């Protein structure tokens with residue numbers, strides 16, 4: 001289809017969630033938070049008493065996921081509704097993130113979520129945030145960006161974010177978790193976290209949110 005997609009991939013804490021939201025807002029485009037789908041699959045499995053070690057059963061949960069993303073205005077933060085229940089905050093916890101990373105390693109789960117992710121591509125454009133947006137889900141996207149940041153910077157950002165949400169955690173604990181999750185996401189055989197061959201790699205360690213947003217918009221303009 002001719003509907004443009006900007007893919008924003010990278011590890012957790014690289015800032016892609018924030019940047020994806022701001023980019024979508026700046027362009028008036030739709031947004032896909034693909035990580036939320038893995039988080040929702042894990043949460044839904046847990047709520048249904050499904051064993052996270054059972055790939056087939058978890059894939060079934062992914063296939064039948066009853067979720068709505070409610071945006072009041074394009075580009076604004078969305079509410080996430082799972083089976084009629086608002087789980088916007090619950091899916092953001094570290095526990096849920098760790099469970100998501102486990103279920104995301106299953107090929108059957110990834111396959112079950114593939115078409116659902118592609119369905120987000122609608123006019124006037126899509127900003128797709130994840131790990132494999134540029135490599136697997138939208139390989140033909142005209143603009144691919146891979147965001148990175150040092151593990152220390154990412155741990156600090158996660159810390160600030162969680163603190164704002166009233167969760168208190170040790171920064172050293174977050175750093176360990178981030179490293180473990182990176183390891184798992186980069187070394188899985190199915191859709192590992194890596195830049196697409198045609199992606200622009202953006203290290204955001206030393207940049208503010210505004211500076212990164214400006215760079216992303218510049219990269220997009222240069223692709224048109």
Ligand code: C5P
Nearest residue numbers: 012034035036038100101104130131132
């Ligand atoms: O981006 P977020 O932290 O919400 O993603 C949670 C987990 O979901 C990641 O650690 C990763 O294992 C998985 N994920 C994935 N592919 C994506 C998005 C997220 O494997 N496109």
